Amino acid sequence: MEPENRRTAGRRAGDSGTRAAILDAAREQFAAKGYDGASLRVIAASAGVDTGLIRHFYGSKDDLFDAALEIPQEFTQQLARAITGDPEHAGARLVETYLSLWENPASSGALLAIVRSAIVSDRAADRFQAMLTARFLADLAPYLGGGDGPARAAIAGAHLLGIAIARYVVRIGPMAEFDRATLIAWCAPTIQRYLTGPLD
Structure with a gap:
């Protein structure tokens, strides 16, 4: 009789949990090694499944890669909601919401990957x-x-992406050390100009 705690190959309990485990493992591997360096075998081992389950849920490596890089729609919806309301403070709301997504454990892993x-x-x-365009x-x-509107969104997005790379990915000096309130105070006026000020 097999021990109860022995892992068996094949479908894990709960499709949603299995899909999430595969996606988390894929994001880690693609983030660390890129598309070419990551293998389905290593992703499967990290997720605790066999490679057949990856194909069952996601199809090919290309399809898994696309899923791993998908920006959850609720992220962009939160950013869109941040710029509604009083236009004079939209920049501060957008920066605060953006930083909170990067610092929330529920969303930071996906964004980093x-x-x-x-x-x-x-x-x-x-x-x-x-995906950024779409x-x-x-x-x-x-x-x-x-x-x-598209030009304003593009330049604001590029600025915010640069902040995220410096603060959360590369962790450059003071950018990684500023508390959130200080960073918002420094960045919000520039983002505000992108959103509502003159562009020429």
């Missing part, structure tokens, strides 16, 4: 760019009004 993958992999960078820019631009 997405950005790290984009840094080390051309394929990931292309995918990330496409999600971030598409969700924010309508709230900025006028024909320059």
Whole structure:
């Protein structure tokens, strides 16, 4: 009779838990090694499943890679909500919401994996760019009004991405050491200008 705690190959208990475990493992591997360096075998071992389950839930390695780099829609929806309301303080609300997503354990892991993958992999960078256009820019631009909404969203997004890379990925000097209130105070006026000020 097998010991009760022995892991068996195949389907883990609960499809949703299995899918999440595979996705978490994939994000870790793609973030660390890029698309070419990550293998389904290592991802499966890290998730505690066999490779057949990866194919069952996600199909090919390409499909798993796309899923691992997907920006959860609720992230961009929270950012979009941050710039509604009083336009004079939209910049501060957007920076605060953005930093809170990066510092929330429920969302920081996915964001780190997405950005790290984009840094080390051309394929990931292309995918990330496409998703930013489809999600971030598409969700924010309508709230900025006028024909320059997409441009405003793009430059604000580029600035915020640079902050995230310096603070959370590369951890450059003071950027990684500022408390959130200080960083908001420094960055909000510039983001505010991108959102509502003159662009020329």
